Amino acid sequence: MSATGIGAAVRRKEDHRFITGQGRYTDDINRPGQVHAYFLRSPHAHAIIKAIDTEAAAGMPGVIGIFTGADLAADKIGGLICGWMIHNKDGTPMRAGPHPALAQGKVRYVGDHVAVVVAETLAEAKDAAEAIAVDYEELPAVVDTGTAAGAKTVIHDEAPDNTVFNWHLGDREAVEKAFRAASHVTKLDLVNNRLVPNAMEPRAAVGDYDAGEGVFTLYTTSQNPHVARLVLSAFIGIAPENKLRVIAPDVGGGFGSKIFIYAEETVCVWAAKKVGRPVKWTADRTEAFLSDAHGRDHVTHAELATDAEGRILGMRVKTTANLGAYLSTFSSSVPTYLYAPLLSGQYDIPAIYCEVDAVYTNTAPVDAYRGAGRPEATFVVERLIEVTARQLGKDPARFRMQNYIRRFPHQTPVIMMYDTGNYGASLKKALEMIDYKGLGKRKRDSARAGKLRGIGFSSYIEACGIAPSAAVGSLGAGVGLWESAEVRVNPIGTVEVLTGSHSHGQGHETTFAQLVSDRLGISIDNVSIIHGDTDKVQMGMGTYGSRSGAVGMSAIFKALDKVIAKGKKVAAHVLEADEADIDFADGHFAVKGTDRKLDFGSCALQAYVAHKFNGQELEPGLKEGAFYDPTNFTFPAGVHICEVEIDPQTGVTRIERWAAVDDFGNVINPMIVEGQVHGGIAQGVGQALLEGARYNADGQLVTASFMDYTMPRADDLPSFDVGMTVTPCPSNPLGIKGCGEAGAIASPPAVINAITDALGHEEIAMPATPQAVWRAARKSMNRMAAE
């Protein structure tokens, strides 16, 4: 392994600009003549718009234009789309209402977009927005996930019972049979709490229009600028793709929330032509809370059947998923194909049946948030497994070991074909790291100090890559989920790689360069990674679903294969040898069995000067591209163990130990991978202990700032003990499985299993705040006293 090659903890190439304040985020971009947009948002969760009077506002200082849904409609600008079709149990398509970028006659959640004011300064735009008079007729709000389907109030006429779809997966009869044969059935009611992604950089957009060329440019906080261009062109109708450039520069975190195509960027790029000036919008944090797509929000009843020996026989799950007021870009896929196919977890479960009802409510749209469906599935599986072990009087580690899948490939009853893994190895390693043997003593020590100590396990699996394209297409995806790469070798052997993946914290500029450095034998400093601009990178699908390593880097790998193959042809001419006799290793093309060789840079120069070969037989130049579509999803898996200590007097839960053992397949940069695990765990701990978006009965978001919504801070978290096991992934050439979401998927059940272990009962919901834990601890104390 070289110091900068695959497997090395290379320090990040992108860091210099970030630590010196030279990063270039969307809000850092200012175009000549730029003006500012401010969105007037609905203060009501559900209301008919009877009239909008903009006359007074239009005369305010600095105002350039005020636009409403009627203006978008007049320009034939289409609504926002949901790109994944789900079918009901009866085969009919899901029932989706329209999603206009600016409201058409009705508002459906607090924060819904009513009008946009474009003014010389942001302050002037805000002042003018206050002078817009909107005549609302308020309607009752539907807020609660569990009861939305039965509500009298209808949010979209297209969905008369507020139900987007009734979907199911699995074999209901086989599951009924399994439950009839069971000696024990565990039943749980679970709520997966609603979260706000809260990337630290708020969403932003700058729209620009070049009247001479007729070309729009949109700078936007996007995880997938090409998908944004596709949707804005093909569906919303801003401009054809060749007349629309989308640039996602440095992006300050995404976690899913920046995958989607939102109203604000749509309006900014459209309005740039309308007002003839570049138009900029940046969300403040409360706007982010109100209008970024939220995550999770499931209400679930789940049951697990086991036989007399403790073998799992079957699982049935009934979930209601809240999709909010409109269907966001990939919302329908999250509680369906990213959820139910993961319900087998790491376990050999012969029969699974899952029903999902997706409902509209008068709340912000809900879509993918770090893990997207897989944390929800893992929470169901790992809570069921843990509670079953407790009810059967079995050690939770041993019960898991007993039911792990051991032979691969393994076909689950819910679509997935697990290719490889070694779940027992991860569990064994995690047990050592957490010192499971010493737990009894630690529990006794805590008890002596008046504290409650508990341990919680989570054996998670995820399906990453979200490909092959044909497979996801058959499940309803409107796009293919391959990735592209282009490797441009310059005449002196430096390299630019253009990738369709997008880095917003993942460190692609380093890890992708490590791959190139490793394979071409050139200095990592001679490799530049270019992403995030549709004028530079031809097409790409972007970064989400932990897919950039497994899919994005595999595309680069394929393109590098082609570069090396072309280089061999060039070298054969230069070295006057047969192409078949040329080897490439350590940065040199060499003639087998001789000392004749040509370094990579010299070969590149020869390819461009083209003096040594006939340009009709071999094309000059050295530039190759590839599209890569995997043969299967990837299946990262691992075990996280959390140990907590609860102070029953205050209800404060301290995480005392955290052991994570993940199998991500081969690892390019362990430093970056560990960082991804740390961050994922923190978000999962946030879900379990601190975070929860709350709407009141009127549909007002009462957690709409960092003063109301508890983000994990440094003193809420411990340092994490992170280890790895490796079974290389067989479905891509690098053996990578993906690591971006694992921590967030694994950690919530680990925390809740630890808390319930400490409390001695299962009655705690997320977030397990000090108040909730204090109440639950009192219950424990009262029971113990009664006994």
Added chain:
Amino acid sequence: MTTVSLTVNGRAVTAAIDPRTLLVQFLRENLRLTGTHVGCDTSQCGACVVHLDGKAVKSCTTLAVAVDGSSVTTIEGLASGDALHPMQEAFREHHGLQCGFCTPGMIMSAVDMVNRRGHHLDEKTIREDLDGNICRCTGYHNIVKAIAAGAEAMGRAGAPLRQAAE
């Protein structure tokens, strides 16, 4: 409009501004010093931390006119020419950043922490003292390591506890 005069990263600056201009707006929009970020507008996240006369402040809730005559150091003013400040170097070495958005505020808060609490900082001290800065990417694990190492490095470098620019 009101006239405000500041020393920013050692350079004297005078400008006529709308009195409601926040310090962060003045830095980002008037001076184009975009390294200082706005993450929450409510003093909660710390992405906007700069040093005002040598002490960390949240520039998103500070009016520019209120600090007329003061000296401001931003992330752009922390390095000495090409030589990174030891705390910047420590964040890179220990992978204390991912998306980079909170990083300028984190580094400015970290330097302030060392100024207040010395070069030998244990994990508990760092975690408690960092409660005014939010990071969504790193889980803080590597930020804590970076600050401990950066604090030690500042001591070894014999860096004065206050930066020259201040």
